[in-house]
Amino acid sequence: MNARVMSMIESKFMTKLLSLSKPEKINWDGFFKKTVNKVGVPLMAIGIFLAIWGAVASQIQTSLGQVPGPTKVWEQTVALYEEHKVERTKEAAFYERQEKRNVAKLAANPEATIKVRAYTGKATFFDQILTSIITVMTGFIIASLIAIPVGIICGLSPTVYNALNPLIQTFKPVSPLAWLPIVTIIVSAVYITDDPMFSKSFVNSAITVTLCSLWPTIINTTVGVSSMDKDLLNVSRVLRLSWFTHITKIVLPSSVPMMFAGLRVSFGIGWMVLIAAEMLAQNPGLGKFVWDEFQNGSSDSLARIMVAVVTIGLIGYVLDQFMLMLQRSVSWDKSAVLR
Secondary structure (H helix, E strand, O other): OHHHHHHHHHHHHHHHHHHHHOOOOOOHHHHHHHHHHHHHHHHHHHHHHHHHHHHHHOOOEEOOEEOOOHHHHHHHHHHHHHHHHHHHHHHHHHHHHHHHHHHHHHHHOOOOOOOOOOOOOOOOHHHHHHHHHHHHHHHHHHHHHHHHHHHHHHHHOHHHHHHHHHHHHHHOOOOHHHHHHHHHHHHHHHOOOOOOOOOHHHHHHHHHHHHHHHHHHHHHHHHHHHOOOHHHHHHHHHHOOOHHHHHHHHHHHHHHHHHHHHHHHHHHHHHHHHHHHHHHHOOOOHHHHHHHHHHHOOOOHHHHHHHHHHHHHHHHHHHHHHHHHHHHHHOOOOOOOOO
16 A cells, blocks of 8 residues: 555656656747837837937027937936036045044044034935935825825715815815915924924925825725725624724725825825925925026026936836835735836
8 A cells, every 4th residue: 555655656746847847838929929018119119209309309499509309318317427426526525534634633632622514515416306205205105194094084974074075175276386385484484493304495395295195195095985895894893893993904905996096196296296396495306406407598408407307207107106016015906017
């Protein structure tokens, strides 16, 4: 009996081993079509767009000269990167000189008081990109912390929804250009300190992003919660789940797809709003970069503004894909795909 069992095991093992040793048949036709669809078609579309851009740009003359084409924009991209490297070199040299000076001062007098000053050089294009990302993330996170609970409450309570819906529908279409003066005046009156943690321009921009990013998340979360499967609600009642358990185990998992749809829209709106807010609030981000180049009026200004436009678009795309990846990681609905 043992011999028969061992023989069967060895036979199955050898069969499995032989199957593993055989190379799998690759569907080259399907692989080629998928590669062309995912890579070739987008590259072709980008190439056509660049060709049309270059052809049209060469035919238009402005007060600053010819409209820059892709080549000129790429040259300014490289120039902005070189300026960034030069500025970082100056910063490193500044701190090195300061360190040597303080070391020499302490060597002469160990009880001497040394001063450590921060580098106050010009913010580069890449510094301004980082500032804009930090600002929009701050405003978006604040908006989400407000909008998600409000949306859940509105979805669970028709009375609360009926009370808040007129306010939501009234403030939803308000432009950031209307919010920013109000925010600026209030922040200037309230945010008074001799040693501010954040600059007023940053606070103004972040709050404006918050005010414009609230509404899509509130609306989509409300729809997601109110459209939950009634069977889930019945299960919660039968199990007599506590309010907190009901929210965390039933409501949130059921409404995550709609909630993230609202978050993605809010993030996109926040990123668009930020650029206008930074222009007016003079927050040292991409919006201020665009405004300064517009005011500068040099022969390279238009190309640099186009560099900023492309950068803003690419960052917006990356942020949207990040939200989509986050949605797939926390949601039971895996049908959402990166696109």
